[in-house]
């Protein structure tokens with residue numbers, strides 16, 4: 132059983148999740164005060180976010196591999212994942228190929244989402260009410276780490292990879308991000324059409340505004356294959372990343388032409404070929420929060436000499 136070593140109060144089974152969350156929020160406020168007094172650098176603040184978050188987790192919330200915990204995190208996700216037949220995997224890969232995106236609803240429970248939102252709001256608060264992204268190591272101890280380490284979740288990716296690309300899947304290591312958009316910086320993080328560097332992308336919305344601009348996900352599916360050479364991938368990226376292409380794509384969006392719009396539902400799991408598909412998100416209002424958990428898997432150019440020489444390996 133995982134005992135949170137950062138915990139500043141003990142985890143007891145007779146304390147409700149809500150109580151833990153409210154205690155965590157109180158600690159978040161204290162940390163915020165502390166950071167404004169000491170002008171601490173963001174990385175150390177992020178470590179403290181982790182501390183706040185870990186302190187919220189009742190000891191009963193156990194890792195994926197443990198048997199019959201009294202109260203289990205990601206249990207909805209685990210039960211769906213453990214029943215995935217090969218036919219279902221083929222159907223998912225087929226939908227990613229034909230529709231561009233596959234969606235499974237209610238992947239996370241309301242309790243999972245509540246805990247994840249706790250992390251989002253602590254991170255935003257400690258980041259000065261601006262957009263923040265927490266990466267792998269900053270998510271250690273969270274439900275998102277538990278999910279990333281869950282063998283059934285990992286095998287979903289390798290199975291989809293083989294079914295969709297007909298290649299032997301590489302070992303599963305995620306490039307994981309919890310992307311929290313809010314404040315003025317929302318605009319600079321939105322409508323930036325791009326290709327991911329990884330073949331498969333899973334996206335789980337944690338917080339989506341219920342009024343005003345929703346920050347819909349936008350995708351032009353499967354516009355390219357997996358490039359045989361990193362150089363060709365770079366050329367694609369240079370063409371896509373420039374101002375003219377971005378303007379053309381935004382015009383295309385305003386004309387409603389050829390771009391699929393997906394209104395994201397918190398707790399659903401979305402899967403798409405991130406490397407192969409041009410995609411981005413719309414903005415949300417400055418005062419709103421949009422948070423998405425992303426799991427990127429399989430860098431086709433992981434072994435590229437050129438990539439390493441360019442310092443991107």
Ligand SMILES: O=C(O)CCC(=O)C(=O)O
Nearest residue numbers: 310327348411412423425
């Ligand atoms: O948050 C989103 O909707 C998409 C983010 C994304 O595509 C990325 O981080 O690579």
Ligand SMILES: [Fe+2]
Nearest residue numbers: 326327405410
């Ligand atoms: Fe992306």
